[in-house]
Amino acid sequence: xxxxxxxxxxxxxxxxxxxxxxxxxxxxxxxxxxxxxxxxxxxxxxxxxxxxxxxxxxxxxxxxxxxxxxxxxxxxxxxxxxxxxxxxxxxxxxxxxxxxxxxxxxxxxxxxxxxxxxxxxxxxxxxxxxxxxxxxxxxxxxxxxxxxxxxxxxxxxxxxxxxxxxxxxxxxxxxxxxxxxxxxxxxxxxxxxxxxxxxxxxxxxxxxxxxxxxxxxxxxxxxxxxxxxxxxxxxxxxxxxxxxxxxxxxxxxxxxxxxxxxxxxxxxxxxxxxxxxxxxxxxxxxxxxxxxxxxxxxxxxxxxxxxxxxxxxxxxxxxxxxxxxxxxxxxxxxxxxxxxxxxxxxxxxxxxxxxxxx
Amino acid sequence: xxxxxxxxxxxxxxxxxxxxxxxxxxxxxxxxxxxxxxxxxxxxxxxxxxxxxxxxxxxxxxxxxxxxxxxxxxxxxxxxxxxxxxxxxxxxxxxxxxxxxxxxxxxxxxxxxxxxxxxxxxxxxxxxxxxxxxxxxxxxxxxxxxxxxxxxxxxxxxxxxxxxxxxxxxxxxxxxxxxxxxxxxxxxxxxxxxxxxxxxxxxxxxxxxxxxxxxxxxxxxxxxxxxxxxxxxxxxxxxxxxxxxxxxxxxxxxxxxxxxxxxxxxxxxxxxxxxxxxxxxxxxxxxxxxxxxxxxxxxxxxxxxxxxxxxxxxxxxxxxxxxxxxxxxxxxxxxxxxxxxxxxxxxxxxxxxxxxxxxxxxxxxxxxxxxxxx
Numbered sequence: 001x002x003x004x005x006x007x008x009x010x011x012x013x014x015x016x017x018x019x020x021x022x023x024x025x026x027x028x029x030x031x032x033x034x035x036x037x038x039x040x041x042x043x044x045x046x047x048x049x050x051x052x053x054x055x056x057x058x059x060x061x062x063x064x065x066x067x068x069x070x071x072x073x074x075x076x077x078x079x080x081x082x083x084x085x086x087x088x089x090x091x092x093x094x095x096x097x098x099x100x101x102x103x104x105x106x107x108x109x110x111x112x113x114x115x116x117x118x119x120x121x122x123x124x125x126x127x128x129x130x131x132x133x134x135x136x137x138x139x140x141x142x143x144x145x146x147x148x149x150x151x152x153x154x155x156x157x158x159x160x161x162x163x164x165x166x167x168x169x170x171x172x173x174x175x176x177x178x179x180x181x182x183x184x185x186x187x188x189x190x191x192x193x194x195x196x197x198x199x200x201x202x203x204x205x206x207x208x209x210x211x212x213x214x215x216x217x218x219x220x221x222x223x224x225x226x227x228x229x230x231x232x233x234x235x236x237x238x239x240x241x242x243x244x245x246x247x248x249x250x251x252x253x254x255x256x257x258x259x260x261x262x263x264x265x266x267x268x269x270x271x272x273x274x275x276x277x278x279x280x281x282x283x284x285x286x287x288x289x290x291x292x293x294x295x296x297x298x299x300x301x302x303x304x305x306x307x308x309x310x311x312x313x314x315x316x317x318x319x320x321x322x323x324x325x326x327x328x329x330x331x332x333x334x335x336x337x338x339x340x341x342x343x344x345x346x347x348x349x350x351x352x353x354x355x356x357x358x
Numbered sequence: 359x360x361x362x363x364x365x366x367x368x369x370x371x372x373x374x375x376x377x378x379x380x381x382x383x384x385x386x387x388x389x390x391x392x393x394x395x396x397x398x399x400x401x402x403x404x405x406x407x408x409x410x411x412x413x414x415x416x417x418x419x420x421x422x423x424x425x426x427x428x429x430x431x432x433x434x435x436x437x438x439x440x441x442x443x444x445x446x447x448x449x450x451x452x453x454x455x456x457x458x459x460x461x462x463x464x465x466x467x468x469x470x471x472x473x474x475x476x477x478x479x480x481x482x483x484x485x486x487x488x489x490x491x492x493x494x495x496x497x498x499x500x501x502x503x504x505x506x507x508x509x510x511x512x513x514x515x516x517x518x519x520x521x522x523x524x525x526x527x528x529x530x531x532x533x534x535x536x537x538x539x540x541x542x543x544x545x546x547x548x549x550x551x552x553x554x555x556x557x558x559x560x561x562x563x564x565x566x567x568x569x570x571x572x573x574x575x576x577x578x579x580x581x582x583x584x585x586x587x588x589x590x591x592x593x594x595x596x597x598x599x600x601x602x603x604x605x606x607x608x609x610x611x612x613x614x615x616x617x618x619x620x621x622x623x624x625x626x627x628x629x630x631x632x633x634x635x636x637x638x639x640x641x642x643x644x645x646x647x648x649x650x651x652x653x654x655x656x657x658x659x660x661x662x663x664x665x666x667x668x669x670x671x672x673x674x675x676x677x678x679x680x681x682x683x684x685x686x687x688x689x690x691x692x693x694x695x696x697x698x699x700x701x702x703x704x705x706x707x708x709x710x711x712x713x714x715x716x717x718x719x720x721x722x723x724x725x726x727x728x729x730x731x732x
Contacts, residue, residue, distance in 0.1 A: 050492050051422045052449035078423030118497045122421050124488035130608040134601050224504040224725035231500040246730045347601035357622045358608050
């Protein structure tokens, strides 16, 4: 615990004493502080995308709990995404990543997927590595993090460590300062609403996919840039009839079992006040809409999870439930500990190029 | 052709040859350029060529929907880039000189070090390269499906239910096989028209095939033996002072595959070595055709020589130096040409270009929504 506290102190150095004393849902994950700091700079660097137009932060804004406020996220130049950008709060604790759960290994792999995927950042990581080596700030930061020089793998590990530091802080639920409405809502959450059946644990998710009948978002099929991006994805994952498909098959891309069609990972309920709109395709604008959706027993899908049944909540119960959900949001991530503020991204000529080692 | 006209033609040719043999002998080893070879698996049809033309100019075949083939092979720039190094993909620069599309159809291998065996393969490599098109086949193919005009054309030309990106490269290659120039003054001269070259150019041709011995490598109808040599072209000077160029240099040697020791040490383009991994091939590049060079300045694989005259001076001085000196061709020796001889040689080189080939850019179709079929 001493180690952890010291690391946290280093990590959040320059932010606030408050941050060090923050109440978090779970104990912080131990990371290499210098590597996490390096990851923070990488996270905001657009040179991690092929045409230098996007950084991780382009779709994961710190002031929106690292979501982007859009129903459907943007994507690489010439594309548009078909999914909602998820929060990165507590992302290091997840058992699986992406709405379809297709990554179940670690955040290093998640970073690789985001950086190299053609419709996301479309980066040839060999070019990325050489870009990093051309930036003296990175050369120093990689050394400080115990790596001899900038590399692909090192960059991914650094992003992983930075992401592991992104933890909810001082949510009323954790600090014991919930309103009476929120406390009443918690009883519904755990009782009559049985939301806890899937939204369990400190992050309020079991990290498993379910079909809840969320309606499709017609924007995916109405805009050719978005639709073609979806086709690229579906084709890559071997989905049959991808040209005539007009629905997001979710976890099916990973399992290829028909009964998993249109199932998506239970999302965390942390930081919801920052992350509207909701659902994997951003189809609900408010928490009230989401509560109404589940109160009605979810959507219309033959593969819908049978546990979804009408809840018959009265208006005051719905309001209490929303109050509880809101109590799961903590302080903004738009603080120095999570944002690379310096405008210091640049390349420098390597002088005496012919005589120095590459 | 009737017997009579055949005989007449033969007689005319005989007369021309006789005259040529008397006054202006045509050197052995050079020839006029005929039609390009058409591969049996990609026959030419007007519809395929028209489709290929659109695709050549359409940025749909790139990662960012912004870099058409024509971005680095622009008709008004000699179907190339009139700068030492080709434009790279946004955020990058390239590391070699963009080669003209004109007469590319005749090469057995494409790219400066012969990395591609066909125009079809070359198109795909360029569309996908990290410092070129940076596209990916699944994504580019998906986009093509959203263009109604392409759906129709790919169905008609290739029988595709949905456009196949592999067939896009076939169509582009077919279009490129129409971008040839076989009517230069040199071609007319080689076919018997004694007046097609000026006296200066004729003297230049004699030097080309004689004292200067350019013909040792620049031979055949293409004026290239398609073999690989190190002539001592100096390294690209942008690597000294351009950080983006330094990035691309390291990326290329890393991506194309060298040992770590070489990755650390190399400072110039190893060229053919990437394909053969033979030390003796370090710094070798394919002899380029000399056709259409009036429009394709600057010259050499890295654009390090600005004018045709500079190129002639370069070889007159016995070529240059680079870090692969051990592999420099022994054929490259000082030539002892006088200034008037250099002028003559340059004048001859200019006879290898005809009129500039310019076209009206095609209208490009765009992606449209694709409603469900019911």
